[in-house]
Amino acid sequence: MDTKVVFMNGKFIPASEAKVSVMTHGLSYGTGCFEGIRGYMADDKQQVYIFRAREHFERLHRSCRILNMELPYSVDELVELSTELIRHNEQHQDVYLRPFVFKADEIIGVRLHGLKDHITIYSVPMGNYIDTEKGLHCGVSSWRRIDDNMVPARAKISGGYINSAFAKSEAIQNGFDEAIMLTADGHVSEGSAENIFLVLNGELVTPPPSENILLGVTRDTVIELAQRELGRITRERSVDRTELYCAEEVFLCGTGAQITPVTMIDHRPIGSGKVGPISAEIQRIYFDVVRGRRPEYREEWCTPAYPKLASSSKPVSPQVEAQTA
Ligand code: PMP
Numbered sequence: 001m002d003t004k005v006v007f008m009n010g011k012f013i014p015a016s017e018a019k020v021s022v023m024t025h026g027l028s029y030g031t032g033c034f035e036g037i038r039g040y041m042a043d044d045k046q047q048v049y050i051f052r053a054r055e056h057f058e059r060l061h062r063s064c065r066i067l068n069m070e071l072p073y074s075v076d077e078l079v080e081l082s083t084e085l086i087r088h089n090e091q092h093q094d095v096y097l098r099p100f101v102f103k104a105d106e107i108i109g110v111r112l113h114g115l116k117d118h119i120t121i122y123s124v125p126m127g128n129y130i131d132t133e134k135g136l137h138c139g140v141s142s143w144r145r146i147d148d149n150m151v152p153a154r155a156k157i158s159g160g161y162i163n164s165a166f167a168k169s170e171a172i173q174n175g176f177d178e179a180i181m182l183t184a185d186g187h188v189s190e191g192s193a194e195n196i197f198l199v200l201n202g203e204l205v206t207p208p209p210s211e212n213i214l215l216g217v218t219r220d221t222v223i224e225l226a227q228r229e230l231g232r233i234t235r236e237r238s239v240d241r242t243e244l245y246c247a248e249e250v251f252l253c254g255t256g257a258q259i260t261p262v263t264m265i266d267h268r269p270i271g272s273g274k275v276g277p278i279s280a281e282i283q284r285i286y287f288d289v290v291r292g293r294r295p296e297y298r299e300e301w302c303t304p305a306y307p308k309l310a311s312s313s314k315p316v317s318p319q320v321e322a323q324t325a
Contacts, residue, residue: 005088007081007121012088018120026102029110030159033063033102036255038126039086039095039305040290048086048095049292049302051255053079055217060099063155068112069101071119078121079303085123086305096126096256102158129193129256130178132283135263135275136252138191139176140241141167145189145212153189153212168192178252180244180265183212188239194252194260195219197234199271199278200243208236218253221289221301222282229285230278249276251283258290259283 006018026032037056039048057078064071073081082097089095104118130136143166146153151160163181171179171192180196181189188207190196195216198205204226209215226232244250248271250262261279263270270276288294292302 002091002125003089003122005085007085007119009118009120012085015122018122020102020104020118021106023106024102025105025107025115026158028108029103030157030162031067031103031110031112031115032100032158033060033067033069033156034098034100034158035060035156037082037097037099038255038290039091039097039123040292040302041093042292045092046306047292047308048091048093048305049290049298050079050082050086050097050305051290052217052221052301053082053303055220056255057099059156059215059217060101063157064101064117066152066155067157069103069117071101071117073119081121082123083303083305085121089123091123091125091305093125094127095123097121097123100158128258130260132258132260133275135261136177137175137264138178138180138250138252138262138266139171139174140244140266141170141179141181141192143167143170143179143181144184145181147184147212153214154209156214164192178260178262182241186241187211188241188244189213191252191254191257194254194257196239197222197251197253198239198243198247199249199276200247202248204232204234204278205239205243206234206236207239211238216254218255218258218286221286222253222259225285225289226282230281232278244270247271249279251276251279259286 003015005012006015008018035056039050057075099121101119103115105115146163167179179192183189189211190213223234244265245268252260261275289297292298
């Protein structure tokens with residue numbers, strides 16, 4: 001089995017026991033928040049690096065704050081728990097971690113305050129969420145992005161993902177690969193689970209936080225890598241729908257999507273209609289960085305799940321005594 005144990009409310013328990021009641025508040029009302037974090041196996045297959053775990057857990061703390069939730073673990077503790085989880089599951093492959101904090105009361109009545117919060121983290125093996133090579137055909141969605149005063153997009157709120165689900169299903173059912181959502185006033189916001197970048201007149205451009213985007217960890221990574229590695233400053237500014245059609249390049253980015261070039265939007269080829277050079281370069285650098293191939297980023301961004309081993313040793317499977325704790 002790929003997932004042996006799950007962290008739930010202070011304990012590592014067998015995955016088969018990590019269950020909630022049908023009466024759970026978070027299940028009925030979407031009153032929860034979560035993260036999606038990737039762990040990448042290193043080239044020598046001896047290590048799994050969790051990418052920017054700290055930043056993901058900082059965002060989880062912010063989501064909890066917005067939802068009136070208590071998260072009784074510090075960022076450092078959550079990072080440590082995540083490495084432990086991968087070791088308990090003996091995962092020596094690319095993985096996806098899903099921390100989830102939710103209102104756990106078994107009551108009827110919608111509200112945020114005065115309820116008890118539960119936390120779980122599970123880890124599952126995961127490859128590509130979408131094809132990162134062929135170039136996507138995206139459609140501008142008829143569903144508008146949720147507004148900060150409706151369901152704040154800067155918090156990764158479970159219930160808010162209904163908005164993404166409407167947009168994604170509409171896109172797929174209409175023959176596209178992914179949706180691009182606009183804000184209520186018609187500016188480009190983001191994909192269903194990705195931030196968006198354009199190359200316009202040679203400049204990297206991305207919508208600012210005020211366009212109801214989730215402030216992506218990958219978005220931040222792209223901005224930093226573009227500056228440090230390519231000497232390109234990203235302009236955070238409002239983007240009109242038709243700028244999408246005029247861009248030389250467009251790509252989506254996110255923990256799941258990684259760096260995914262877009263080559264067609266609403267049946268119009270983007271630039272040459274092939275994956276553009278800046279998107280390809282950023283993608284190449286990103287994959288090197290997340291797999292820990294770049295020492296200058298590894299220390300800060302890549303948390304090793306396993307103790308560092310001498311280069312001749314084989315990966316060690318940890319004791320899993322806590323499985324039944
Ligand atoms: N926007 C939305 C709506 C998302 O769900 C995600 C995925 N978490 C992103 C953007 C990208 O965020 P990140 O790079 O932190 O994964």
